[in-house]
Amino acid sequence: MTRVRFQADADLRQAIVIGAIRRQPGLDFRSANEARLESIKDLEVLAIAAQDARVLVTHDRRTMPTEFGQFIMTQTSSGVLILSQSLPISEVIAALILIWEASTAEEWINQIMSIPF
Template sequence: MLSLLSDENFNGDIVRGLFLRDPSLDLIRVQDIGLRTVDDAEILAWAAVNERILLTHDRATMPDFAYARLTKAEPMAGMFVVNDRMPMRQAIDELLLLIDYSDQAEWKDIVLYLPL
């Protein structure tokens, strides 16, 4: 199972839907760990140290911060950029597919855009 971190603006309905489908899900929100007001670079640094793949809708800036980390040879656990116009059921289904059928190490240093 993957270890995930959702950023501040990630759709809460998707998070709730993921937990409804898989109550044992290893997902925490930045709001739950006191990172709500920190910048994107700090969130990515925390995710890297704690080996959590970041869930985000932020296609505009978050991937740039991820690529900057990679350019500086800094670790990154991975990032799933979920299109915010994607139907909620499809987003949940695709995320659960990734969670259930892949390993954490597969996503190291990878930025994946959903839909698949």
């Protein structure tokens, strides 16, 4: 059983990354800045997350689902989690910690999920 590791997309609010790590210090959540994802196309972002076995966490409901579908036709993804921007940050953080505690990295392979559903 491998723990879920997260990768923030460039559009994800940094407060989510900081807050999640503060609430759960054991959480492995790499910021977009750390991964140098600014101005990189979705397919390349998905490749970077997959290469590092990280679930990509994004707010991008517009293009990411289509790009994800194209990506998994030829490569394996570590998964994508799309978060609504309208949710309070505290709820998003609680959901991320629950995912980290209750699922494994293997369960996320080639999966995409939105919160709220």
